[in-house]
Amino acid sequence: QVQLVESGGGLVQAGDSLRLSCVASGRTPSTYAMGWFRQATGKEREFVARISWGGSSTYYADSVKGRFTISRDNAKKTMYLQMNSLEPADTAVYYCAVDRQITGWRNRTWQYGYWGQGTQVTVSS
Secondary structure, eight states: OEEEEEEOOEEEETTOOEEEEEEEEESOOSSOEEEEEEEOTTSOOEEEEEEOSSSSOEEEOTTTTTTEEEEEETTTTEEEEEEOSOOGGGOEEEEEEEESOOSSOOOOGGGOOEEOOOEEEEEEO
8 A cells, every 4th residue: 555645835915935745655566657746625536747767757737837836755755845925726736646657647536556644835916
C-alpha cells in the first residue's frame, strides 16, 4: 500500500504564496507520476497539475498556469506545489495522487490509484 501525506496548507490573503508538500511512503511503485487535485466545497474534485517520474514533463490546468509550479524530489519521495498569486477561487482542499502510468497527459481522478487525505488552502479577499 502507498501512503501519501500532504502538508503546507493554511489561511492566506489574495496575492500571497504557499508551498504544498506531499510525501510518499510504503510500497511505492518503482516509477510513478504524481499529480495535484483540488476540491472546493460543493464542487467536484478537479485536476491542478501533474509531473512525470523524472520531472521533465509537467502539465497544468489553465486556471493555475503561470501561477503554480509543480516539482518533485524522488530521493525524498516528495512532490511540491508552489502556489503564487493566490486567489479566493483557489480555496479548496488540495490532494496529491500517484499514477502508475508515468507518461502522458492524465487529468482524471480515476486514473490515479493512490490519494492523500488532503490539506486545506483558504484564500481570503
